Amino acid sequence: MSENVYEIYENKAHLARKSADRRSAEVWAMDKRIAEIDKELSATGLKLLSAALLDDGKREEAYKRLEADIFALRDEKKKRLIALGLPEDYTDVKYQCEKCSDTGYVGIKMCECMKRALTKQNYKSSGIGKYLEGQTFDNFDLSLYPFGEARENMSRIFNQARSFADSFSPDSSESLFFMGGTGLGKTHLSSAIAKEVIEKGYSVVYDSAQNIISTFERERFARDESVLKSQKYFDAQLLIIDDFGTEIQSKSSISYFYTLINTRLISSKPTIISTNLSGKELNSQYDSRIVSRILGEYTIRQFMGEDIRKLKK
Ligand SMILES: [Zn+2]
Incomplete structure (x- = not known):
């Protein structure tokens, strides 16, 4: 039932x-002698302890006898x-x-086994679908960007993104603001970062601005839920908000974002936000409190050029 890796592990060794123990009981019912043997074996710890208290000369001898008995x-x-x-190992703990x-x-x-389990759990809870999982640093194609300024700019952003992922720290990495038109690789680089950070064992949540707003909205009208789904946006060690600026804006959506962005900034939790809006559009369309928080505190990466998805065709 529980999906928490730490809880699963707490139980695992016990299980x-x-x-x-169950297998032992089963065997004892079939063969009384094995029950006796197990009883004697479990008493050897105590015998070893009392042997340790013997005089030097007698101790070695007692150890040897015990060892032979156990064998x-x-x-x-x-x-x-x-x-x-x-x-023959039927009753051993496996x-x-x-x-x-x-x-x-x-x-x-x-x-390593626990790291793998955490990675798996983090993928599952990140919201990164199969499609995004395939967008990695390795398959990011810089040659699609027109030679010259656009490619130089992209190659700089690419390297910065990679070093962000390489040196990711959940309490000291900067927050990033990816700006630029559609199809310039913002989503690709965000997913590539997400993937690397998840592989390192950190929790990542990737979601669109609209989905985040919908989650908050739903909770406003269903207060009885004991675990709030929106909590993950606050808890994630890295939060990635895609398509910022396309969500329907309202008084409540502004206050959700302001609270989210502000809370994460105050607790030094890194966030990556990407938007298709230009600076001008942001200023004119968006609540100034949020815009000034982002522009003031986030590191801005300006993507340039034409939609490379058109160039791919
Ligand atoms: Zn292990």
């Missing part, structure tokens, strides 16, 4: 041990399991990941 007991158990037609025993951590470092 692995529980299912081993003999394990061997007998193996044989009895095989005689029952079961694998972790999905042996490196971290399903705890998600090796020492204090996060295990």
